[in-house]
Amino acid sequence: VNSRAARALAAIAAMLLPAAAVCLPAGAATQSPPGCSSPVVPGGLGTSVPVLLVHGFNERPAVWNKGTPTMLETIDAIPNVKAVTFNYSMWNTMWVTNYRIGACLATWITSLATTSKNAGGPGKVIIVAHSMGGLAVRCAVDPKCVNHDHTTGPPWQTADSSQIGLVITLGTPNLGSWLATPGRPFLLSAACQLIPLCAGRAKAFAAGSQAAQALQEQSLTPETPSADLAMLKSWSSIGVPLDALAGRITLTTSLFGRGPFCIFCRGELGDGVVTVGSAQGEATPAESTTIDCGYIPVSDLSPYSVIYPLAAPVTLKCWHLTETTDPVWQAAVVTAIRPVAMALSLTACTSSALTKGLLAANPQLKSYNWTLKSSACQGDWAVAQVYAPAVGQGTAFLRRTPSGWHSAALSEVNCSAIPGPLAPPLPTPSLAASLLRQAGICGATPSPTQTSTPGFYFATSWEPQKIYVDPAYPKRMGIDNHDWITIQKVNTWGSDSMSMTGVLNYDNCQPDCASGQEVTFPVQVIATAPKTCTVQIGTVGSTSPDEAYVYSMISVSALSGKSPSFLLGNSVFKSCS
């Protein structure tokens, strides 16, 4: 008890120190819901454009790994792009307001965008969402939807639509699904019988899960969404670039040798689950793509067929459950991603993007045999130095804009009076000095910002603050004077993220904290979003700030058991901001 009291006093004393306050949470900050994992990009994200794949109702991320090639392979083959899959398979029949879907997706979008920006990438995510995955995106950008299940504590983080570069939806039931709707037209049901696996999907809807109920349409003509669906934020109010892909199967028939006549020509059968109208929702014609999935002759429908089941089943080119594996759909996704990824790449901190910005402002460079000698980026600013034998060196600052890097004319830099005579746009003097130093133009050698592995740094009011560099890691991470995490092992330590597993020791404070019981839970600690920032190193409350390249976000998630939610998420430990 004595040691507990001493620890408590020490904690209070530490909190009173102004320097420690620098590292404490900033008031009304948002937090992540407990149990959300963090995106891990194999090999690191670097300056690539992150593409987040979100599966649908009753599905799992494996849908992106099926087919030859798989959707994942197809997307990863696009230059400057890296695909990551979001997984809510354990809750895939729940409605998107379930925090494991909408709220966790929001943290993934934010985390990927932040990691991208900190790594010199465009800081925007492209999302490819199949079926209900598109509705999860509509939820993730809406604070009301994200916090639907969350009533106490700071609100959970909502995805910022400005961090989304493009959303591609594949058969997303924006108005619901006719297959989930009882009392649907007889011919639609008969058509479903002819599509392999369609009956299975109908059964999954009929099981009456939370999502299946939300996906029931109030009326099929005109298509009217359920109350749950109508509550989701509309695409137009979200305001992100959208490409809504819809599949269209039609029924055909002939009359005394005349025809063919088409039935459900307006897309009422859609992709066998979602009508064309529902998949395109309120997307404009420019944002909508309809893919022809083929036709079913009426004479093949089971009530009319001579032999049933058919000796040779109807061959459709696609339907709802092949949208992630079908080559035509994959091609449509690539067509949509490619120009956006290319445009986003121009905003990344890459030599080609900076070169483009420099050339736009200095077209005369083309006539010289010039090279980009050095460069550095920080936030939305960059500095570049070029060299041409005929004219010597020139330096310019560049500012990141949505269309790429914008710079002014090149000039000589005066390192003793930064930013010296350099032309606008100009960053703040301290940022200018930092950039010039990182690029090796003025003073010190280039900073290892985007090349070395980040260190692990965490700050609480309890522990001495220190940077751990691979392979050293903290054996114990104190949270407060009652609770701590014992780190057992480091699983990965990469350029974008690191992950450790350990045991959370929690004081249940029953009957009071001094005589409470220690309860343990296995947990995972994930550090992401590396960046160069100010840290306090040394003893508790050190007042000697230093710059270091460390992970800036630390998140704790439970591996099993019901650990208290205030000891989970990304606000338990602070790194630098």
Next chain:
Amino acid sequence: VRKQWIFGLVAVAVVLAAGGVAAALFATAGNPRSSARTSALAVKLSSAQQARLERGLAAPSITAEAAVLAVELRAQFLEKGQSLLPGGSQARIAAATFKTSSPRTATVDASITGPQPRRWQLLLIKENGSWLLIGTRELR
């Protein structure tokens, strides 16, 4: 010995009864359409419906022909503007061949006489209580 005989007979009877019930259940579950087909077979095409179809198929105007088509087809049929059968054709439905495969679907054979005599199977759908044409299949 007598008791054993009685027990034996009872056991055999129970096994046979259970087997019968299981077979009946299996037959029903295996083909969900079988019960519908069995009961639907009893449904007949009324003479009024037959006459209406025969008149409509060989009607002199496209609008009158469209009245015997499934609602889903009418707009397209009228748009194409071609009549179902060449002028001077007659349709005769063989009501005895009328078969329902669900409460809302049926097939029936028809002979067309006139400039292009042929036999067709009519694919019918029941909409608002009327049997309407949704497709045809040529019979050879």
